[in-house]
Amino acid sequence: MKNGVELSNPLEIVQRMLEVATQELDLPQGVYEILKKPKRILKVSIPVRMDDGTYREFEGYRSQHLDVLGPTKGGVRFHPGVTEDEVAALSIWMSMKAAILGIPYGGGKGGIVVNPKELSERELEELSRGFIRELEPIMGPEKDIPAPDVNTTPQIMGWMIDEFSRLKGKNVPGTITGKPLILGGSEGRVEATGRGVVFTIEDAAKKLGLELEGMTAVVQGFGNVGSITAKLLHERGVKVLGIVDAGGGIYHKDGLPIEELIGYAQTTGTVAGYNGYESLSNDDLFAADVDILVPAALENQITSVTGPTIRAKIVAEAANGPTTPDGNAAMEKNGVTVIPDILCNAGGVTVSYFEWVQNTTHLRWTEQEVNERLHTEMAEAFDDVYEMKEQKGCTMREAAYLVAVERIAQAMEARGWI
CATH class of the missing domain: 3.40.50.720 (NAD(P)-binding Rossmann-like Domain)
Incomplete structure (x- = not known):
């Protein structure tokens, strides 16, 4: 509750949790200042020629929170309720997930203000490709790696990776995860x-x-x-x-x-x-x-x-x-x-990481291998959070933030950021 009104802005909510975690861990104020907002938010306007010959402009965002642990990583959602604050908050949450799982990623997130059910398949493809054309300068397997999210699918990822590869003049499968299997996607990613x-x-x-x-x-x-x-x-x-x-x-x-x-x-x-x-x-x-x-x-x-x-x-x-x-x-x-x-819900980014590793090393893992690795990673992460909960006498939510922020702060210190 803030000034008698229930706090519902996702960015304000995650910022509150980060502030509490940095204080509980007795970290320098600079850690919170770096964590509380994304390093970069790109806002774009995407023109799409509709089937009736008219043009519509769609608003899109890509938020890159933090790259202290590695390239930023996170999904792209197509939804009429997408806002800049929502995308920023989601990118911060992605940083927390990656840190909890010990994955070498920072958090990223993207979104387009659209109801995809109102578009034809051709219009949806044009919108997806147009979004990538705007994001291309800040994307790449060692920069920022999109993936599916709300209302986006492996097919949409297929269009996106094809557009990015065309712009680069070569195949770069590790730039996007959640792709169709035939384009370098991973077994087990959908589930x-x-x-x-x-x-x-x-x-x-x-x-x-x-x-x-x-x-x-x-x-x-x-x-x-x-x-x-x-x-x-x-x-x-x-x-x-x-x-x-x-x-x-x-x-x-x-x-x-x-x-x-x-x-x-x-x-x-x-x-x-x-x-x-x-x-x-x-x-x-x-x-x-x-x-x-x-x-x-x-x-x-x-x-x-x-x-x-x-x-x-x-x-x-x-x-x-x-x-x-x-x-x-x-x-x-x-x-x-x-x-x-x-x-x-960190299983998605975990298997996206597996897909990225497979693309980078030109290997293919079976679904059984992927699921077994996922189980191992999720079990270790759960135990780490539960151990922190017992150690601090706090809730699981507070413990999850403590684990994530502590690991990110260690990386900041190692790089000389703090």
Whole structure:
């Protein structure tokens, strides 16, 4: 709460967490000053010739937070709600994720203000290529590496890497991750974020002395991350009772048929209306009497209103920034175990790193190899954060920031920045 208003600006939220972490670690003020805002934000205007012959200008952003650990890395989202502050915050969160996982990256993030569902395939391709033409001077496998995010796909990454390669006059596959396999993408990349979410849920359940099989869950958001998370939980014997997406929600007390739902949602664009099941609202989803709640949509979903109603034992933040400070305080008060976003959903950047390594070394790893490496990395990161939590007597969210900021500060010191 700030001046009586709930804090919801993602950039202000992450800046508050960084300030607390640097103070707790007794770091020089300069560390916070470097961390609190991106090194560079590029704002671009992209002209696109529409199918009717008219032209539209689309606004886009690319934020590069920090390169102290390596090139900046992060997704590109296509969404009408994209703002400069959102993209800046997301790039900072990416820096935190990379540091927690021990990956040699800084944080980057991009976005275009657009509803891609309103564009034809040709218009979408032109927009994607136009964005890369504007970003080309600051991109590269050792500079800044985009990837898929909200409403972007391997196909869009394929157009983007093709445009970048044309501009450079050579093939540079390591510049973009999340590509189609035939263009140097990695096995397991599509499922990576959701798989990482489930790995952290398994680890949290073990710490609580709980068996995953037989537990119940609800999921907010049924795009790539939400659907994969639901599918993998279902395969592990968890009953997914409810799902809500942008088109509505459904609930069934005996559990939902996830595989069938994925096919249905791909056809209709929503889970709403499936098989005449009971409808479910966002508010009802958050208040559901289940073991696991997975917010896998957008920012600011768990608030001072929804936070106090949560009855789940574990909240796994599959989305970036789904919780406001007031929502987090409410969950803490009620003893909810929160797996923070910068740990929980870091599986995507981890396998993007694997893809980048494969492109750089001209090697190909099997899906089994990728998944085993991901499991190892996520388990080590969870243990590092949990150990910090026990050492400091703090929450998992605070511990995650402490781990990340401490590692970034060490790199700053090694480079002579502080």
